[in-house]
Amino acid sequence: MVKVLTLSFAASIKKLLNLNETVNANENEEPHANGTLASSAPILTAEGEPIWKVLVFDDLGRDVISSVLRVSDLRSMGITMHM
Amino acid sequence: MSWEHGAKWTSALLTESKRHISSPRHPIPDVPVIYLLEPTAQNLQSITNDLQKGLYSPAYINFTSSIPRPLLEDFATQTATAGTSEQIARVYDQYLNFIVSEPDLFNLGMYKEHTYWALNSGKTQDDELDLVIDRIVSGLFSVIVTMGVIPIIRCPKDAAAEMISAKLDRKLRDHILNSKDNLFSGARPTSSTVATPTSRPVLIILDRNVDLIPMLSHSWTYQSLVHDVLNMKLNRITIETPIDENNPAKGVTKKTYDLTANDFFWQKNAGVPFPQVAEDIDAELTRYKEDVAAITKKTGVTDLDDLQNDTSASAQHLKAAITLLPELRERKATLDMHMNILAALLNGIKNRQLDNYFQLEENVSKQTKAQMLDLIKDADKGKEPIDKLRLFIIWYISTEQEISRADWNQFEEALQAAGVDSASLSYVRQ
Numbered sequence: 001m002v003k004v005l006t007l008s009f010a011a012s013i014k015k016l017l018n019l020n021e022t023v024n025a026n027e028n029e030e031p032h033a034n035g036t037l038a039s040s041a042p043i044l045t046a047e048g049e050p051i052w053k054v055l056v057f058d059d060l061g062r063d064v065i066s067s068v069l070r071v072s073d074l075r076s077m078g079i080t081m082h083m
Numbered sequence: 084m085s086w087e088h089g090a091k092w093t094s095a096l097l098t099e100s101k102r103h104i105s106s107p108r109h110p111i112p113d114v115p116v117i118y119l120l121e122p123t124a125q126n127l128q129s130i131t132n133d134l135q136k137g138l139y140s141p142a143y144i145n146f147t148s149s150i151p152r153p154l155l156e157d158f159a160t161q162t163a164t165a166g167t168s169e170q171i172a173r174v175y176d177q178y179l180n181f182i183v184s185e186p187d188l189f190n191l192g193m194y195k196e197h198t199y200w201a202l203n204s205g206k207t208q209d210d211e212l213d214l215v216i217d218r219i220v221s222g223l224f225s226v227i228v229t230m231g232v233i234p235i236i237r238c239p240k241d242a243a244a245e246m247i248s249a250k251l252d253r254k255l256r257d258h259i260l261n262s263k264d265n266l267f268s269g270a271r272p273t274s275s276t277v278a279t280p281t282s283r284p285v286l287i288i289l290d291r292n293v294d295l296i297p298m299l300s301h302s303w304t305y306q307s308l309v310h311d312v313l314n315m316k317l318n319r320i321t322i323e324t325p326i327d328e329n330n331p332a333k334g335v336t337k338k339t340y341d342l343t344a345n346d347f348f349w350q351k352n353a354g355v356p357f358p359q360v361a362e363d364i365d366a367e368l369t370r371y372k373e374d375v376a377a378i379t380k381k382t383g384v385t386d387l388d389d390l391q392n393d394t395s396a397s398a399q400h401l402k403a404a405i406t407l408l409p410e411l412r413e414r415k416a417t418l419d420m421h422m423n424i425l426a427a428l429l430n431g432i433k434n435r436q437l438d439n440y441f442q443l444e445e446n447v448s449k450q451t452k453a454q455m456l457d458l459i460k461d462a463d464k465g466k467e468p469i470d471k472l473r474l475f476i477i478w479y480i481s482t483e484q485e486i487s488r489a490d491w492n493q494f495e496e497a498l499q500a501a502g503v504d505s506a507s508l509s510y511v512r513q
Contacts, residue, residue: 004230004231005183005189005226005230006183008230009179009183009189010183012178012229013179016119016175016177017117019115019143020143020145020175052115054114054115054117054139055116055119056103056104056116056118056120056133057103057104057118058103058104058105058119058121058126059194060120060121060192061104061118061120061147063192063317064180064181065119066317067182067184067317068183079117
């Protein structure tokens, strides 16, 4: 059951970082055991270019994201800034 | 946007170093912004301020939990007055106000609320208590939504656990009865692995007070030592080492290490007693060296026969070596990190004599009053007075001996003399 939680948790975060568009790039993509996303393709524009995004959070939002994603993961999702 | 454009954007964005909602931020027009915030009046005001200044557009606003109706209405009014509605793309309730720190562990990230204190102190106001309980209920609700299956809730009678269970139960029922899009009816992202309705999980809610000792005891496993001795938060370990051992005024250097789930050494050793971890790191280092030696032997020119007789075989070895290289390098980096962590731990254990405390607590209830008093008075029991306090509380909770008022006063005095902040003692005595 717990595996479900970590997978869904990571999936929810990934989805929100992709502006809540469902990414159907690879359904079988296996996140690591703690939900860290192995590869996270950013959503693309109609021209096939990545969309850059800014992320703004409060303390809780920061803790939620940093528990599953590292700075490099964020960058690969098109979130360009880091602390 | 061309790639060069993208690169330029990136560098422009990188100069913007902080994204925390409370810090001042510079405008980056035409770049979508994702907000991930708790739905509070203050945060909503900050969003409106950002948008009014035209910092970014469009905005995707995600709330970590479902935004209460009155707040949403306030926000709508604010948005209308400020004329920022065009910049808002969507607003989402996310049900993400919890933190999954390990595959089999989550917490609600309630650091600010001082939850235990709030639930147990007589000084907590009713409305404060309600806030904390609502926050717990909302967090658990989010966990359940994310699991995608409604659990069977069990809890003991009385106290906070029952209140939380009742509220959670009501929230779940309300949601299923009243929501147009029921969060539990749709297929979840990992629906194939979600349990069928016939196998619902059981959610057991307990008060921390059922067993306080684990919070205080000096444990001897790798993971708990890292928590106790080093600074670990959200799977990130920070180690401070003095620049000059003999001159603490020169300050410290900070090094941080991230524990990830694919860290094979952590997976294997997190729950293992410290001395065994130290043995295992040696074994792993030897194994690494052997693997490296095996590869250099197979591919190196030391093995001339291979090269002369069968060139395709040596090419094969070379290929094998190249595929193995990244794994080896990663393994080495992991082992180096744990070497550093273990070294820092060893230092901490020595300074605080944690091995001593661990052994004492193993059969703490056998200690007599006089032995305990001697221990507390012993100046040679590590640098952290709080360790003495922890030991004493554990002993007090688990001993069957009568502690008279006079005994208690003696202990309290001795602890104070040892430099302990004894504010917690009166609560323990209750």
